[in-house]
Amino acid sequence: VARSFADRLIQRTRALGHPLCAGLDPHLGLLPPLFRHGAMRPGAPETAEVVERFCLAALDRFAGRVAVVKPQVAFFESLGWPGLRTLARVLEAAHQRDLLVVLDAKRGDIGSTAGAYAAAYLGAEAPLRVDAVTLNVYMGGDSLEPWVKAAEAADAGLFVLVRTSNPGAADLQDLPVDGIPLFERVAGLLAPFAGRLAGGETGWSSLGAVLGATWPDQAHAVRERLPRSLFLVPGYGAQGAAAAEALAGFVPGPGGRLEGGLVSSSRGLLFPPGSDTEDASAWERAIDQALDRAAGELGEALG
């Protein structure tokens, strides 16, 4: 019997001793000289191949060091169809390296359209198969239904945007609805779906929430409404959140160590100091050091 996404994720983060998730955001403009080649024109297949070599080299560093890698689909989509072909190869390479993949897609649509998106990403037949995907639920609970069905069938996971960490997040997410911020209402809307995707060995649900790292009070409020949902906390490192803050929504697991989600860092791991080099060994050292440091900080903060 296949294990649920939540069980796979929790068992791996327990084994590694930290919840670090490596973002894979291959900004064309930030690629180190080691990888750059030619004119780097979006839409050109050669450019997508450069991005592919960079991503595969990064996956070699991530393998065995993190449980989960989180590619941001926008950076592949911006390269046109060759970018999506590169993404397919990167996903395959991640699976081969035994990394779980959360695709940062933030999709949100209804009915058969949501079903078409789910068919792209979830399940053995999906051409861009991943373990979990991020979603936007502004269109309402029925926009989640096709995803939840697909996730149930594929033992996959879903992370729905609840409270993000960008300055503009307050524009809508914090608006008071009968005295309660909108994002808490969103968390409440997700609760029944989280229940449907719960029930594995660890008790964690495969319906999780995306929750910015910068507001610990908000993490506690969401945790009350979604007690068994994994939190995906982006913005660690480069965006400045400290380890204790990033773990605000985590809860004690077996042995008392905190668990309950992923803490994601993108630029801090992919473009750290010392990585802007032509030297392959120096590049590998820079990435490894950034990974070890972030993993160490988070592992220590788990208690």
Place this chain on the structure above:
Amino acid sequence: VARSFADRLIQRTRALGHPLCAGLDPHLGLLPPLFRHGAMRPGAPETAEVVERFCLAALDRFAGRVAVVKPQVAFFESLGWPGLRTLARVLEAAHQRDLLVVLDAKRGDIGSTAGAYAAAYLGAEAPLRVDAVTLNVYMGGDSLEPWVKAAEAADAGLFVLVRTSNPGAADLQDLPVDGIPLFERVAGLLAPFAGRLAGGETGWSSLGAVLGATWPDQAHAVRERLPRSLFLVPGYGAQGAAAAEALAGFVPGPGGRLEGGLVSSSRGLLFPPGSDTEDASAWERAIDQALDRAAGELGEALG
């Protein structure tokens, strides 16, 4: 000097005498026998080619009959990278046929990620170039900024989800914020962006709103907050909205005829009665009749 997206759209709908937009949602399971071929497996390049032939045949029917075609990216994405290659060819074919293209993508992200999405779709260098794109603003006003800059530079358009027509839309969009439904707050958030993308010959803004066809009162409320934004009204035909209801947010233009947006139909135009056939002429007749009927109804309702 290039004209704004809003000017291009309004001038074409005035010339045609109706605001009908043809949705291009190539559901694999609904393709007529005329086009079906082989196993139709998502991810297989042959399947994407079947979809391509179907879409190009549909564009031949749409050309000269509607101002705008609206491909739903999910149905291409669900075919993997061959699907995105097909989408690129379909977009090129639409431009060649002098059809404006609004890509139904509902993207929503922040900072450099939003910039990467915009680079995929807006501007002369974009590998998947379209005239306008649909967006989701749950992440806040700053998630729009890169899109607005790209739209200004490319004379492109943006349609942001405000109030959708699915049953679950009420879950969040209608929640009361200080007595005002959330979707009206969203419309208010968009107003300054709409101002920045206004100012062409027609006075209409290239920052528009997606507004379901089923609730005319809501259209009036949004029109008050966004007096010069084009409305993209999906759900005409198959989803049951009548012409008068779909045009509730439109306002009198030159000569008194209503204008101010697009009314979109997808299944009703793409899979109408009589189109499920192996006969090419019968298929063309069925599509043409559906187009003429919808265009006629809407044109009449403009007054």
